[in-house]
Amino acid sequence: MAFSSIHQRFAHKILTVDEVVSKFGDFPRSKKLTMCHGTFDVVHPGHIRHLLFAKSKADFLLVSVTADRHVSKGDLRPHVPQDLRAASLAAYEFVDYVIIDEQPTPLENIRRIRPDFFVKGYDYTQGSLNPRTEAELAEVASYGGHMLFSPGDFVMSSSRLISSSRPDIRVDRLLSVMGRARVDFEILRSTVNAMAEVSVCVIGDVIVDSYSRCSMIGGQTKTPTMSVRFESKDSYVGGAGIVAKHLRAAGANVQLVTLLGMDALGDFVIRDLAEFGVIVNSYRDPSRPTTEKDAIVVDQYRLLKVDTLDNSPITPEVINQFGSTLKSSDADVFVFSDFRHGIFNRSSIPQLVSSVPPRSFKVADSQVASRWGNILEFVGFDLVTPNEREARFALGDQDSNIGSLATAIYDRSKCGTLMLKLGERGLMTLVSRSSGSGSDFFLLDSMTHSAHDPVGAGDALLAYASLALRVTGSAEQAAILGSIAAACECERDGNIPVTRSEVLSRIDEIEKISDFS
Numbered sequence: 001m002a003f004s005s006i007h008q009r010f011a012h013k014i015l016t017v018d019e020v021v022s023k024f025g026d027f028p029r030s031k032k033l034t035m036c037h038g039t040f041d042v043v044h045p046g047h048i049r050h051l052l053f054a055k056s057k058a059d060f061l062l063v064s065v066t067a068d069r070h071v072s073k074g075d076l077r078p079h080v081p082q083d084l085r086a087a088s089l090a091a092y093e094f095v096d097y098v099i100i101d102e103q104p105t106p107l108e109n110i111r112r113i114r115p116d117f118f119v120k121g122y123d124y125t126q127g128s129l130n131p132r133t134e135a136e137l138a139e140v141a142s143y144g145g146h147m148l149f150s151p152g153d154f155v156m157s158s159s160r161l162i163s164s165s166r167p168d169i170r171v172d173r174l175l176s177v178m179g180r181a182r183v184d185f186e187i188l189r190s191t192v193n194a195m196a197e198v199s200v201c202v203i204g205d206v207i208v209d210s211y212s213r214c215s216m217i218g219g220q221t222k223t224p225t226m227s228v229r230f231e232s233k234d235s236y237v238g239g240a241g242i243v244a245k246h247l248r249a250a251g252a253n254v255q256l257v258t259l260l261g262m263d264a265l266g267d268f269v270i271r272d273l274a275e276f277g278v279i280v281n282s283y284r285d286p287s288r289p290t291t292e293k294d295a296i297v298v299d300q301y302r303l304l305k306v307d308t309l310d311n312s313p314i315t316p317e318v319i320n321q322f323g324s325t326l327k328s329s330d331a332d333v334f335v336f337s338d339f340r341h342g343i344f345n346r347s348s349i350p351q352l353v354s355s356v357p358p359r360s361f362k363v364a365d366s367q368v369a370s371r372w373g374n375i376l377e378f379v380g381f382d383l384v385t386p387n388e389r390e391a392r393f394a395l396g397d398q399d400s401n402i403g404s405l406a407t408a409i410y411d412r413s414k415c416g417t418l419m420l421k422l423g424e425r426g427l428m429t430l431v432s433r434s435s436g437s438g439s440d441f442f443l444l445d446s447m448t449h450s451a452h453d454p455v456g457a458g459d460a461l462l463a464y465a466s467l468a469l470r471v472t473g474s475a476e477q478a479a480i481l482g483s484i485a486a487a488c489e490c491e492r493d494g495n496i497p498v499t500r501s502e503v504l505s506r507i508d509e510i511e512k513i514s515d516f517s
Contacts, residue, residue, distance in 0.1 A: 010090035014098045020062060020113055023097075027114035027143055032058035035115035037106040039066045040085050041078045046121075052094060053150040054119040060096045062115065063089050069440060070104045080169060081442060084176040105132060110139045119148045170445035171514050174480065177442050181476035185511040191477050192500055192507070195467040196251035201329045203257040203322065203352065204240030204337030204344070208265050209495070210294040211235075214303075228298055235265075237272045239291070240337035242456065242495050243365070244278045246463035246485075247335070249497035255279040257325050259314060259343055265290035276497075281325055283318050291341045313345045323355035331360070333470050335462070336381075338366040340373040349377050363466045365458070366390060380414050383469055383478070385462050387421040406430050406441065417475045419465060419482065421458055424448070427483050431475040444479055447487035447510070456495030460485040464503065484510075 015023070024033050034054045040047060040063070055061040065086050071078040078085065082100050090098045101109055110118060118140045120133065129137065140147045178184065214228035237245065244256040256273060260266035260282045269290060270280050288310035296304040314322075322343075326334070334356050338344040344352075344366075356362060364378035365385045375386040376394045391409050392398055400408070402422065410418040410430045418430040426445040465482030469475065484506050485498045 010087055013090040013096065014086050014100075017099055017109055017112055020097065020099060024060070024113070027116065027145065029116070031060065032116040033060045033062060033113075034058035034117040034119055035062045035064060035106075035110070035113060036119050037064040037066070037101065037109075038121075039071055039078060040089060041071070041080050043088060048092075050119070050121055050150040051092070054117070054148075055094045057117050057119070057148060061094060062097045062099065062113070063095050064099050064101045064106055064109060065089065067100055067102045068442070070101075081173060081176045081180075083179060084169075084172055105135070107135060107139050110136065114143050115140075115145060117146050117148050119150055121150055170447065171510070173443065173445055174447075174510070175514055177444060177476050177480065180442065181474050183474070183477055185507055188477065188481065188507050189504060191468050191472055192250075192464075192481065192503055194471045195464075195500065198251075198333060198467050198470055199253040199255075199331045200244075200247050200333045200335060200466070201255045201257060201326065201331035202240055202244045202247065202335045202337055203326065204243070204335070205291060205339040205341035206237065206241040206256075206258045206260060206269050207239030207339060207341065208269065208290060208292040209236045209238040210292055212294055212296050214296060214298050216298050226303070228296065228303065233294075235268065235292075236495065237269055238293075238495060239339045239341070241269060241273060241278075242497070243335065243337045243459050243462060244273065245276050245497040246456075246459050247467065248277050249499045250463055250467055250485075250503075251500050252333075252467055255281060255329065255331065257281050257322055259283050259285060259288075259318065261288055261290035262286040263290055265292055283321055285318070288312070288342070309341055311341050314342050314348060319348050319351050322352060326352065326355040327357065329357070333361045333363060333466055335466060336362070336364045336378060337462075338364070338373055338378075340366075344373070344377075346377065353378070361470050363462070365462050367458070375409065376412055378413065382416040383419065383466060384409075384413055384415045384417075385419045385421060385458065385465065387423070387458065391420060402428060403441070417469060417478070419461070419479060421461065423454070427461070427479055427486075429475055429479045442476070442479070444483050446490075447483050447506070448490045449487070450491060452491050453493050454490050457486040457489045459495060460489040460498045464498070 034057050036051060036054050051061065051063065065082060068078055068082045086098045086100055089095050103109065118136065137147045210233060212233045213231050215231055217227040217229050219226055240256060240258055244254045248254045256278055260269055262284045266284060270282065273280050289308050291309040294306045295302050296306065362381040363383045364375065364381045366373045366375040374394045375384055375390055378384060386409065391405050395408055397405060406418060406420045406428050420428040422428060424446050426443060428441060428443050430441045461482035464485035465478040468481045469478035481503065484503050488498045488502045488506055
């Protein structure tokens with residue numbers, strides 16, 4: 001039974017505050033109502049004892065669950081999303097009703113619902129009452145209600161349980177996000193198939209990733225110099241070029257606008273992308289080389305990396321040429337793929353962004369693993385996809401927790417959707433709340449079975465998330481399909497474009513796993 005079915009089965013017990021007020025009327029009432037409030041991230045025996053005690057004091061037990069965006073107990077918390085936490089509590093027979101508290105504290109709901117009893121855990125009685133508990137006590141007493149504390153002979157901490165061993169709920173979390181977006185697996189498949197109808201213009205730096213395979217000879221006797229024998233060399237199109245190939249593999253019609261040297265590697269890039277079905281619109285600069293990063297590999301170990309490049313900013317002439325190309329493009333999506341090898345800088349970015357046709361769908365990804373770049377230079381985009389390191393670099397912030405970090409990037413970039421890539425920890429997505437006040441977020445765990453080579457995972461996620469968001473407008477579908485594509489990429493050697501058939505096969509696999517019936 002999928003999560004959406006489980007949620008529907010107990011939906012009659014998950015109410016809004018308005019529904020609770022209407023059902024139970026005002027205080028005092030003939031049948032008593034007890035209210036408990038908490039995160040309930042992982043429900044353990046201590047919670048059960050607490051809730052049973054609360055139920056024993058009244059005719060009805062109402063459990064209030066803290067909304068995801070107000071949980072601040074630790075990094076990447078809550079572990080279990082709010083809809084799943086509410087459904088899990090509603091599944092208990094002795095819990096009569098559940099609400100999700102959208103406020104930072106329970107005070108407003110206490111004021112509106114006026115429960116006969118508000119029950120706190122025994123641990124809140126240790127020492128003097130903290131200011132929050134004092135405020136709750138004052139609110140309950142103001143209308144004649146009573147605050148009770150459950151017995152303390154069984155105390156357990158959800159935070160400690162999660163810290164010692166994080167439960168694997170990746171499928172449950174996925175189904176929760178699907179339930180939130182009201183989508184099923186067939187809708188996901190339809191979205192993947194609809195990607196063939198999208199046209200994309202990618203602008204950015206192409207990198208040729210080469211691997212010079214050598215064997216060890218030994219060291220010199222007179223100097224500390226390592227000596228290797230060259231055996232073979234393989235080269236692959238990377239940077240903005242591989243982003244274009246991932247988009248093409250997803251089915252989109254793709255044009256790449258880029259800068260190449262007037263050299264053999266530039267010819268190789270054009271030929272390789274053309275064979276893959278990507279239309280290349282390149283400016284060939286005879287004064288600079290095509291960017292190449294050549295890894296010297298000895299017995300599967302990367303001994304050294306030799307970069308051939310010129311990171312000097314592009315000239316006004318090239319900016320104008322690129323701008324004209326963007327203005328004349330009829331693409332549905334414009335992807336700015338920034339690797340900081342000349343195309344993008346503080347001067348060129350505003351000019352190139354202004355050249356994109358009005359109301360176009362814009363995506364930005366700024367990869368700054370070893371260079372100077374800043375995702376916050378791309379303002380007002382529909383989607384931005386930094387990883388944690390890039391976000392911390394942009395903000396100059398190495399200390400904040402993930403939630404605060406993502407919120408700061410989201411607010412300052414003024415983007416529509418933020419996808420913060422967290423590697424093996426998964427993906428955090430922020431979107432505008434329907435109320436228009438601030439942002440809402442959700443988490444997805446990594447869907448990788450066994451990570452083999454993470455290189456290219458971000459490119460695959462960018463491609464599928466961009467297309468899904470353009471097709472559906474759903475951040476949930478975009479995050480899910482982007483995460484699936486990233487998982488497919490992680491499980492093989494090299495940055496090889498992820499095809500639609502691979503993503504569809506993984507959707508089939510996940511659907512089978514999620515069929516709890």
